[in-house]
Amino acid sequence: MNPLRAFYVVARTNSLTKAAKELHVGQSAISKQLDVLEKYFGVKLFRREQRGISLTDIGQELAERVVPAFDQILDAAASLTERSNDSKIRVHTYTTFAAKWLIPRLEDFHKQYPKLSVLIIASVDEVNFEKDRIDFSIQLGRGTRPGLEVDLLFDDIIEPVCSQGFLRKHAPETAYPQAVLRTRLLDSHYRPKSDWLMWAKACNYENDIADTPHMSFSSSVLTWQAAMDGLGVAIGQMALLTEDIKEGNLVAPFHQPVRTGLSFHLLRPRVQREARKIVLFRDWILAQAAATRPYLPDC
Incomplete structure (x- = not known):
């Protein structure tokens, strides 16, 4: 040569x-x-x-x-x-994760590193690092991906959520929140009825939801917005709803969280030398995830 x-x-x-x-x-x-x-x-x-x-x-x-x-x-x-x-950090993730968790925290990253910018590629498709120009992917799964570096962000924990007004209207007796389960169950295309069945089976509410009508939406973001607007009760991914719970937009009336067995992970290619921007973003997002975990309900 x-x-x-x-x-x-x-x-x-x-x-x-x-x-x-x-x-x-x-x-x-x-x-x-x-x-x-x-x-x-x-x-x-x-x-x-x-x-x-x-x-x-x-x-x-x-x-x-x-x-x-x-x-x-x-x-x-x-x-x-x-x-x-270059100064761009390309992050592939789900629209729901981006909207409910990542984007609200990005201002902190930009304050710390004003010369760097984060470009979000929203998609439910599995990323191909060899083909796509992506630096990170945030995915929900079990965390085993050969050839990739994988960091745990937090576990996927679910339980029903609804608005305070909806709860007061349909379950005025706080000791019997299960009354809301007989109204309308909200679910999304990517979080189907199986989430409801998993939670109900784990918490012994299978009979309460057996005949309850469902209303479906194209995304979890829309499903949770519908719950905020009083259309029904939805299954919430609690790691993505910590702010809505703290601000009172949603309440979790049952206090019976269930782990799905999946977790959110940060994925990136395995290389010998990582660019400075990669190290900075990884350290930042892991710190943000660590700050989120104390707000998750104990299962």
Whole structure:
């Protein structure tokens, strides 16, 4: 590769002097590399002339293939370097997670690191780090992903939530919150009825929800908004609703949380040297997750 690289620079600049300067070596070193290449191929690639050198016909044919190939290699390397050194941090995650947990906390990150910006790619599709230009992915699962670095953020804990007004209207006796389970159950396309069944089975409320009508929404964000607006009772992912619970937008009347067995994890490619922006964002989001965990209900 070294002789080919020397050939590439000489063919592109048409000058030993310029090639030596670009590669930070002497002209004699360049000449030796060209001699190695000519002996390897058994052909003359350059004509040594009084005013310099020029490509032979065979040398020109080789240059027409080698020069574009090296240009592509340099472009690829430059692209990767730019990706590592730019100020954007690309985070792939679910719309619900972004809206309810990540975005409300981003102002703190920007205050600490004003020269960095976070670009959120909202998608339910599984990320492909080899194909997609993504720095991090936040996903709900069991945390085992070969070839990736995985950090635990917090466990997925669910329980019913509704508005205070809805609770007062449909379960005025605080000792019997199960009355709300016979009104209307709200669920989302990505958090289906199985969440209700899991919670009800764990807490012995299967009979209470057996005949209750459901209203479905395209996302959990809409489902929880519907609960805030008094349309029914929803299954809440408590890690994403800590602020709504603290502000009184939602209440959890049963105080019977259930772990789903899944957790939110921060995923990133496994590399030998991580860019500074990657280290800073990882440390920041792990600190934010640690600050969230004390607000989660005990199961």
